[in-house]
Amino acid sequence: MKKILAIIIILTAFAGIGWFYQKHHPEKEKVLVLYGNVDIREVNLGFRVGGRLSKLIYDEGDRIKPGEVIAQLDDEPYRNQVANVSAQVNSLKERLKLKEAGNRPQEIARAKSLVREQDIATANAKQVFLRAERALLIKGISTQERDNAEMIYQESEARLAAAKQSLDLLQAGFRVEDIAQAKADLTQAEAALASAELQVKDTVLTAPAEGIILTRTQEVGAILPTGATVFTVSLQRPVWIRAYVHEPDLGHIHPGTQVDVYTDSQPDKPYKGHIGFISPRTEFTPKSVETTELRTSLVYRLRIVVDNPDEGLRQGMPVTIKLMVDQAAVAHPVPPL
Structure with a gap:
């Protein structure tokens, strides 16, 4: 009897110690339970x-x-378009080369020869005109003959000036504006070619x-x-879960928080995941929730990324999410949409 009494006293003492420890050393963590659905993507x-x-x-x-x-x-119509635009690009490239290179040396040499030829002709016309001036003074020719010599001289001078201008133009090459326009035309054609090639792809x-x-x-x-x-x-990848958390529990979670995801078909095989996104904007509990009390609750939408998905997770499937949080009051879980 004394032994039984001693055992009862010892058990009572242990129970008291356990109660005292639990009272003064509460659990540091609790489980927060959320409900959600696998996102349909x-x-x-x-x-x-x-x-x-x-x-x-x-x-x-x-x-x-x-x-x-x-x-x-x-793709045949589009390949034909590429061939057509490609030919235009090649033509414009050659035209630009022509304008950048300027006129051919043979053309410039020919223009120089014309200038020399016209210069000699002008000098000769001048001498004829001067002789006509002197002959008119001694009444050796008529005034009409003198005027004809002057006209020939003036025409020769005009032709010489025109020949020199032509030579200057050939030596100067094409205008800067012409070259710039040729470059712009080529750039436009190359853009059209790139667009046509993209259409083939x-x-x-x-x-x-x-x-x-x-x-x-x-x-x-x-x-x-x-x-x-x-x-x-x-x-199929990545697998996201949409869930909602009550405003009082928002301080216990953050992006990156590890969670366990449970399905009804495999309740003993949780999936690992983490919180990837917390909505910055509050909203009311979705209207599909029937409870009037919960409908007026403010919640935040979560996106949970499943780290080890397999064929057991199907889009639209309801799931349960559990995570450990600090010892604070844990609100009621929010049902899924």
Whole structure:
């Protein structure tokens, strides 16, 4: 009996010590529970140019990887346009070279010869005119003959001046403004060529990211306008979860906080993740929540990035998020949208 009494006393003492410790040393952390949904991330894919659809490489349900070709347009019209613009660029390049190089040496030499020839002719016409002046003084010729000699001399001088101006123009080459205009024309044509080459590339549709094709809306041979949707793709990476946190709990979390994500299908296998984004703007609890009390609560939207996603996480799936926070009052969890 004494032994039993001693055991009871010892157990009572341990229980008292435990109660005293718990009272004066409370837990430093508590679990904050949030509810959310895996974000639905889809993208409609189409061509930036129009044309005839010539090839569809994937179908609904197929997985695609970044950069893979998934569809093609008939690119022949666009290649013909590239050839046409390329010929224009080559022509303008040669024209610019011609203007920058100036006139040919043979043309300049010919102009110099014309100047020398006209100079001699002018000198001869001058001598004839001077002799006519002297002959008129002694009444050796008529006034009309003297006037004819003067006219020939003046015409010769005018032709000499014109020949010198032509030589100056040939030696000076093309005007700076003409060269600048030729350069501008070439730049414009090169831009048109780059645009045409880009259009050829745009006849090939590639996957922007890893995903699964949900829908295929076109068939081979269809004439598509610019931007028409060909595939709708569900993006698989990264996996984001949308959740909401009450304003009183906002001080316990921050971007980078580690969390555990639980699904109903695998409650014993949590996913690891972290908070990637906290909305800077408050909002009311989504209207889909039926509780009138919760509807009036102010919450902040969170984006949680799952670090180790697999096929167990499907878009739109409801999940539970748990994270450890400091010993402060933890508000009620916010249901998902």
